[in-house]
Amino acid sequence: MKHHRSAIILASSSLIFQIGDNNRLNYNLFCYAFTSITPRKPLDSSKERSRQFSPLLPNSFERGEGHCFEYVASSSTNDKPTKPLQNQKRPEKQKQLSPPKIQLNSRQKSISRGRDPIISLNMNLDYLAKSNQKNAAFRAEELLLRIEALHEDGYYEKSPDVCSYNCVINAFCLDSSEYGYDGSGMRGELAMSTVRGYNSKVNEGTLEEDATYDKVLSGGTTYNAERLIRRMIQKGLMPNEITYNTLLRCISKDMDLIERGNFQMKNRNVKNKIKTKNKPSSSVSTRTAQTYQEILIHKAETILSKMEDLKIANTITYNTMISILSKRQQPTSRSKNNRQDKNIENNNHNQVEEPVRQAEACFHRMLSLYTTTSDERIQPDTCSFNSLIGAYAKIGASVPGAKDRAIRAEELLRQMEDLYRENPEGNEKVKPDVISYSSVVSAYAKASRWGEEECALKAFEILKRMEELYEGGEDNVKPNKRTYTAVINAFARTGQPESAEMILSNMKRSYDLSGDMSLKPDTICFTSIIDAYAKKGGEEAAERAEDLLHEMENLYNMGDKDVKPNTRTYSAVITALGKSGLPRAAEKAEQILDEMVYISSYGSKDLAPNTILYNAVIDAYARSPSIGKCNRAELLLERMIEESDNGNTAIRPDTITFNTVINAAARSSIGDHDDRKEAYLIGLNAFKSLHRSDYCQPSSITYILFLRVLENLMESEETRDYMAGRVFELCQKHNLVNEAVLSQLKKTCSHDVFRSLVSSKSTD
Numbered sequence: 001m002k003h004h005r006s007a008i009i010l011a012s013s014s015l016i017f018q019i020g021d022n023n024r025l026n027y028n029l030f031c032y033a034f035t036s037i038t039p040r041k042p043l044d045s046s047k048e049r050s051r052q053f054s055p056l057l058p059n060s061f062e063r064g065e066g067h068c069f070e071y072v073a074s075s076s077t078n079d080k081p082t083k084p085l086q087n088q089k090r091p092e093k094q095k096q097l098s099p100p101k102i103q104l105n106s107r108q109k110s111i112s113r114g115r116d117p118i119i120s121l122n123m124n125l126d127y128l129a130k131s132n133q134k135n136a137a138f139r140a141e142e143l144l145l146r147i148e149a150l151h152e153d154g155y156y157e158k159s160p161d162v163c164s165y166n167c168v169i170n171a172f173c174l175d176s177s178e179y180g181y182d183g184s185g186m187r188g189e190l191a192m193s194t195v196r197g198y199n200s201k202v203n204e205g206t207l208e209e210d211a212t213y214d215k216v217l218s219g220g221t222t223y224n225a226e227r228l229i230r231r232m233i234q235k236g237l238m239p240n241e242i243t244y245n246t247l248l249r250c251i252s253k254d255m256d257l258i259e260r261g262n263f264q265m266k267n268r269n270v271k272n273k274i275k276t277k278n279k280p281s282s283s284v285s286t287r288t289a290q291t292y293q294e295i296l297i298h299k300a301e302t303i304l305s306k307m308e309d310l311k312i313a314n315t316i317t318y319n320t321m322i323s324i325l326s327k328r329q330q331p332t333s334r335s336k337n338n339r340q341d342k343n344i345e346n347n348n349h350n351q352v353e354e355p356v357r358q359a360e361a362c363f364h365r366m367l368s369l370y371t372t373t374s375d376e377r378i379q380p381d382t383c384s385f386n387s388l389i390g391a392y393a394k395i396g397a398s399v400p401g402a403k404d405r406a407i408r409a410e411e412l413l414r415q416m417e418d419l420y421r422e423n424p425e426g427n428e429k430v431k432p433d434v435i436s437y438s439s440v441v442s443a444y445a446k447a448s449r450w451g452e453e454e455c456a457l458k459a460f461e462i463l464k465r466m467e468e469l470y471e472g473g474e475d476n477v478k479p480n481k482r483t484y485t486a487v488i489n490a491f492a493r494t495g496q497p498e499s500a501e502m503i504l505s506n507m508k509r510s511y512d513l514s515g516d517m518s519l520k521p522d523t524i525c526f527t528s529i530i531d532a533y534a535k536k537g538g539e540e541a542a543e544r545a546e547d548l549l550h551e552m553e554n555l556y557n558m559g560d561k562d563v564k565p566n567t568r569t570y571s572a573v574i575t576a577l578g579k580s581g582l583p584r585a586a587e588k589a590e591q592i593l594d595e596m597v598y599i600s601s602y603g604s605k606d607l608a609p610n611t612i613l614y615n616a617v618i619d620a621y622a623r624s625p626s627i628g629k630c631n632r633a634e635l636l637l638e639r640m641i642e643e644s645d646n647g648n649t650a651i652r653p654d655t656i657t658f659n660t661v662i663n664a665a666a667r668s669s670i671g672d673h674d675d676r677k678e679a680y681l682i683g684l685n686a687f688k689s690l691h692r693s694d695y696c697q698p699s700s701i702t703y704i705l706f707l708r709v710l711e712n713l714m715e716s717e718e719t720r721d722y723m724a725g726r727v728f729e730l731c732q733k734h735n736l737v738n739e740a741v742l743s744q745l746k747k748t749c750s751h752d753v754f755r756s757l758v759s760s761k762s763t764d
Helices: 008-021 027-035 099-112 117-129 136-152 162-174 188-199 211-217 221-234 241-260 284-309 315-326 342-373 382-394 402-422 434-450 453-471 481-493 497-514 523-536 539-557 567-578 585-600 611-623 629-645 655-666 673-692 700-713 717-733 739-748 751-763
Strands: 037-042 069-073 264-267 270-273
Touching: 117 136, 117 162, 136 162, 162 221, 162 241, 221 241, 241 284, 241 315, 284 315, 315 342, 315 382, 342 382, 382 402, 382 434, 402 434, 402 453, 434 453, 434 481, 453 481, 453 497, 481 497, 481 523, 497 523, 497 539, 523 539, 523 567, 539 567, 567 585, 567 611, 585 611, 585 629, 611 629, 611 655, 629 655, 629 673, 655 673, 655 700, 673 700, 700 717, 700 739, 717 739, 717 751, 739 751
Parallel strands: none
Antiparallel strands: 037 069, 264 270
């Protein structure tokens, strides 16, 4: 190999070009170029070098102290030995070569071989953006900054272009790291030092500067994308449709992070992690998340308006906007305390559906523009329809109006089919696919939760249509596991476990014939059917639930890991046993519980029983006809308290636990005087323990059940009236009196005492 000397930048950039030409674009090789360089003498000591390289490199490679060092590439194992530099022949009159001249010659030579520096840079940036490497976005930005510095120093004739910036912005959009305002998703202070060098100078730009946004969302994907756009505008580069569309995708990503509760935010210099799952609608964190989402949506709407003014908005723009609007977080529709309040219910119902209405308005805005202009760049496509259908299907089943949403989703599907058939050869841009049909099936499955058998049948009809289309040659509508599971859930929710099991049998048959993993039944499919049998109740339902559990266990023992029973599976079987009325069903349920404890103690921690499982076993005893059932229920409660006090918080008793023990006592009216007295004391002890508990509170059900204990077990009318009055006063103190409590109070105490208690409540 012929040895040559060149500047460090030429050595590294030459390596980039070679990598780019061979389509082996690995940023690690670029970093290796710097670590394989040996420093020599300064080329130009008179020129001030104020720009600083990233401290990711060793200090010996920094361009500091007013010098630009000359470097010689170290030879690899395949190179010929390098002669000592002092023995090399030098021209008698050596002239200093200026960096621009060296760069120009190298660049001309590179271009003559088809290696344009900026094209090579963009290829490297694009590869890095799609590499799934950790912190790939900041690596791409560092590379961009280096090339810009080289251009300003005269090494490159061209500077990074719009495509270069688009690649780096896309890197932030695709980067799986979740960035916090303090750089928690970055490589710490080292990776940020290069960025901070110029970020502090970016104070102006064509994009509107939102101070509130910068304060609370700085560090997020959107923030980094806008920071790069402001810089490219300062460099004289105008963003194009790809730039703005990628920015919209960044906003969509941040919306997802907020929705999942994983977005790091800065508010008054305090880092808060938003956690929205399982939180009541009135929680501060949920309201904060909604506020931040509103900021992002405002940004997105501003970008859309700007793109429409510039006439560069396209189908991707509107599709992303529809997705952003549909992700807006709204309060849950109802809580247990306002089921009777129709005004609150309707108001929350409208709030939850508002994001979907806005998404549909954006869709019609797109459709109207396309109809008016016939511009194919903004023609709605399959993704447009799927985003809107998915938005309707995404709303929770507990929100009223699920049937209407499912009907609207199906109307959009029919509209897709009509648009597809308008063209004799088929308009492929709006051809419905498996996502289109499966989303509608999911919407009807959720609507079936309200006991709508018609919705379950609708879901089944759409599944049959998908199967017919697939058999007719339409491969893109082949039903998958998600489709079949949705139909299974639809039948399960409407109390039709037999129909749900029929769908499961079809899945198993199709999988056995084709071996298609997308049709392979899993734990969710089996558990949904077992849960349906548990809700149905009866001896036959319990037997079928046990049979399905045994089938799952056998398949798992044979190596099928996809059907491993989980805690929900066992809980459903225990519930089915409890509702069966079979002799010794409660004992069999407790045996399953003990087996789970044994298995989990040998490593299967995912099968460790939890509070729900214990509650199901206690409920099985409460429903049992055996005389000593409340004793077994109390023993299980004591076991839970003891283990939770010793650190096993997974089985800490909750309000349902205590209520179920009280219910077991209330149902123990069979037996002699001593049995009834013991049952009463067990119920009373559970009632008192709940009121003394530090981690759970009584509910209205608590008072109803204990009043029932008094009704069934307290023989003395005078004592019963006295105790009923005390219980009612306690219920009033906790503000839990409702119609159900008053109804049970009337059954428990004498007529005069009841009137006295109710009148005193009215007076208060």
